[in-house]
Amino acid sequence: MLFKILVVTQSKDVTVDYLISTYSDYIYWFRINVDQLDDYQIQVTNEGVILAKGNIWSISSSCIDAVYYRKISLPDLSSYESHYIPMMQRDIMNFIEGIVETFDKPCITKPSILRKAENKIVQLNIASSLGFQIPQSLITNDEVSAYQFCQEKTSIVKPLSTGRVKVPGGWEIIQTNVVNREHAVSGLSHAPSYFQTYVEKSEGEYRVTIVGRTVYAVRIDSSNTIDWRRKNAENFYQTVEIPIHIIELCYRLMDELKITFGAFDFIKMGDEYYFLEVNPNGQWLWLEEKVGIPISQSIINQLIKDVHLT
Structure with a gap:
C-alpha cells in the first residue's frame, strides 16, 4: 500500500x-x-x-x-x-x-506553530535564554536608539519578516545590509527593523538543516561578506561536522518552538558559532542538489515514521 x-x-x-x-x-x-x-x-x-x-x-x-x-x-x-x-x-x-x-x-509544520517560530523576537528571546552566542541585537522602531546602536560598532539591518516585496513587474527581495554610519537612521517609526552588530565571517557561514534529529551541516564561503544569498555572490559549499553542544542547543530551540524542521544560520568567528536565525519552513532543495545531502529522504521519513499501514 x-x-x-x-x-x-x-x-x-x-x-x-x-x-x-x-x-x-x-x-x-x-x-x-x-x-x-x-x-x-x-x-x-x-x-x-x-x-x-x-x-x-x-x-x-x-x-x-x-x-x-x-x-x-x-x-x-x-x-x-x-x-x-x-x-x-x-x-x-x-x-x-x-x-x-x-x-x-x-x-x-502547522501554520500556528510556524507563525510563532518565524517571529524574530520570539527566536531572539528563546535563543538568548538557552545560551546561544548571538551578535548584539536591537529590534526597534525608535530612530534615536537605532542610530546610537549603529554608531558604536559596524552594524547590519535586516527585515523582521520575510523581505519579499511586490513591485511593478515582479518581486523584490530586501536582504541584509550594512548600515552607513555617516547617515541618519530614518523611516523606522512605522517600520520596526532588526539591527545586529556585524560579525566578521572569518570561518565562514553555516547552514544547519535539522529534520527531527537528523542534522545536515554545510559551510558556505561567499564572495559577498554581508549576505551570501545575493544574486551576484559566488558561493562555495562543503558538508561539515559542527560541535555537539551547538546541535544540542538547536534541538532545544526546536523543542521550545515545537518544530520538527529547522534551517539554522550561523556565523563562525574563531571558535564561536554565532546564531543568526532559524527558518522553520526554509528552502532546502538547493542544498540537496549542490552537495548531495538527502534532506528530502529525511523529510519523508519524518512524515511517515509513525504511520502504520493497514
Missing part, C-alpha cells in the same frame, strides 16, 4: 515537484496549490474534510497519513471588486490554515 501525504503549497513550488517525482513509488501525493484554489473542491463538515481535484482525485481527511505545509501563495483575485479582495484573502487563509490545523496526523 501507498502512504497518503497531503501537501499544501503553490503551483510554482519546484521542491514539491521534486518530491513528487522522486518519491511516488511508495507515496500517493495529494497536492493542493492554493494559488489555483478554483481547481479544487473542498468541503468541511461536522464529520471532517473532503478534498477533491475534479475527477482526478478525492480523499477524506481521515484517510490522509501526513501533511506537509509548504510556502503557499494566494490566487489572483483581480477580477473581483477591489474592496472585497482583502476579505477574500483573509477567508482563503482561514480556510486553508484551519484545515491544516485540524488534522491530527503528523505535520511539517
Whole structure:
C-alpha cells in the first residue's frame, strides 16, 4: 500500500515537484496549490474534510497519513471588486490554515506553530535564554536608539519578516545590509527593523538543516561578506561536522518552538558559532542538489515514521 501525504503549497513550488517525482513509488501525493484554489473542491463538515481535484482525485481527511505545509501563495483575485479582495484573502487563509490545523496526523509544520517560530523576537528571546552566542541585537522602531546602536560598532539591518516585496513587474527581495554610519537612521517609526552588530565571517557561514534529529551541516564561503544569498555572490559549499553542544542547543530551540524542521544560520568567528536565525519552513532543495545531502529522504521519513499501514 501507498502512504497518503497531503501537501499544501503553490503551483510554482519546484521542491514539491521534486518530491513528487522522486518519491511516488511508495507515496500517493495529494497536492493542493492554493494559488489555483478554483481547481479544487473542498468541503468541511461536522464529520471532517473532503478534498477533491475534479475527477482526478478525492480523499477524506481521515484517510490522509501526513501533511506537509509548504510556502503557499494566494490566487489572483483581480477580477473581483477591489474592496472585497482583502476579505477574500483573509477567508482563503482561514480556510486553508484551519484545515491544516485540524488534522491530527503528523505535520511539517502547522501554520500556528510556524507563525510563532518565524517571529524574530520570539527566536531572539528563546535563543538568548538557552545560551546561544548571538551578535548584539536591537529590534526597534525608535530612530534615536537605532542610530546610537549603529554608531558604536559596524552594524547590519535586516527585515523582521520575510523581505519579499511586490513591485511593478515582479518581486523584490530586501536582504541584509550594512548600515552607513555617516547617515541618519530614518523611516523606522512605522517600520520596526532588526539591527545586529556585524560579525566578521572569518570561518565562514553555516547552514544547519535539522529534520527531527537528523542534522545536515554545510559551510558556505561567499564572495559577498554581508549576505551570501545575493544574486551576484559566488558561493562555495562543503558538508561539515559542527560541535555537539551547538546541535544540542538547536534541538532545544526546536523543542521550545515545537518544530520538527529547522534551517539554522550561523556565523563562525574563531571558535564561536554565532546564531543568526532559524527558518522553520526554509528552502532546502538547493542544498540537496549542490552537495548531495538527502534532506528530502529525511523529510519523508519524518512524515511517515509513525504511520502504520493497514
